[in-house]
Amino acid sequence: MKIKVLKDIFASNKERAAEIRELLQQNRIYMIDIMSSPGAGKTTIVDKIIDNLKNTYHIAVIEGDIKTTKDAEKLSRHNIPIVQIETSLFRNDCHLESSWIMGCLQSFDLETLDFIIIENIGNLVCPAEFDLGEDERIVVLSVTEGEDKPLKYPMMFNTSHTVLLNKIDLLPHLDYSLPAVLDNIARTNPKINVFQMSAKTGEGFEPFLNHLKTNIAKKIESIL
Ligand SMILES: Nc1nc2c(ncn2[C@@H]2O[C@H](COP(=O)(O)OP(=O)(O)O)[C@@H](O)[C@H]2O)c(=O)[nH]1
Ligand SMILES: [Mg+2]
Numbered sequence: 001m002k003i004k005v006l007k008d009i010f011a012s013n014k015e016r017a018a019e020i021r022e023l024l025q026q027n028r029i030y031m032i033d034i035m036s037s038p039g040a041g042k043t044t045i046v047d048k049i050i051d052n053l054k055n056t057y058h059i060a061v062i063e064g065d066i067k068t069t070k071d072a073e074k075l076s077r078h079n080i081p082i083v084q085i086e087t088s089l090f091r092n093d094c095h096l097e098s099s100w101i102m103g104c105l106q107s108f109d110l111e112t113l114d115f116i117i118i119e120n121i122g123n124l125v126c127p128a129e130f131d132l133g134e135d136e137r138i139v140v141l142s143v144t145e146g147e148d149k150p151l152k153y154p155m156m157f158n159t160s161h162t163v164l165l166n167k168i169d170l171l172p173h174l175d176y177s178l179p180a181v182l183d184n185i186a187r188t189n190p191k192i193n194v195f196q197m198s199a200k201t202g203e204g205f206e207p208f209l210n211h212l213k214t215n216i217a218k219k220i221e222s223i224l
Helices: 011-026 042-053 070-078 098-107 154-158 168-173 178-188 205-221
Strands: 030-035 059-065 082-086 115-119 136-142 162-166 193-196
Touching (some): 011 098, 030 042, 042 070, 042 115, 042 205, 059 070, 162 178
Parallel strands (some): 030 115, 030 136, 059 082
16 A cells, blocks of 8 residues: 655645735735734734825735734724634634635635735744745844844745834834844845834834835736
């Protein structure tokens, strides 16, 4: 009897991610996946992105958490389509998978959307392993987490396109070296885009918004 060995546990996730990419391309929707450890500022950043872009683009949000709908509730004031994935209702997973994202996409009216934001579950490990079919993977690193995290969690930084170095308003209160964290980021992934910002004060947010606007516009204008 031939024993079957599952060679790639991520194979079905990758297949579904490829289907998502095709679906997003057909509808010319730009999708970002925002990841970080808990409390780095993901929801605050998502809220600020929506505030700034909702008059220009049709936006929808997918919120990932293990428990509660708190983040979706915070964003509900924007009156845009939001789906909350609560993983405690099925497997308590510490990451999102592409089949669940596909389920969310099927609940949106894709023809009307330009931009989808995924807030992944707070964790610098597992979300790095799952391709969600997104156009851009963004990791938020707050300055309160220390300079060494890119070296300790290299997969998160290797698989991301962009780092948002958040909470720079707190720098005067911390013993923190910006050159050291920038060097650790560059050593882990020399190609990654870096934006320094405070989602609280708005300092440094504009260049990131311009980056998003450029990418959304490119996707909207892209040829099928
Ligand atoms: N000082 C400061 N606090 C921030 C900043 N961004 C987020 N926060 C605070 O950090 C905490 C966690 O933020 P949240 O957006 O919920 O993080 P999430 O768990 O990654 O979604 C909240 O109290 C925010 O107000 C920032 O740039 N500066
Ligand atoms: Mg959050």
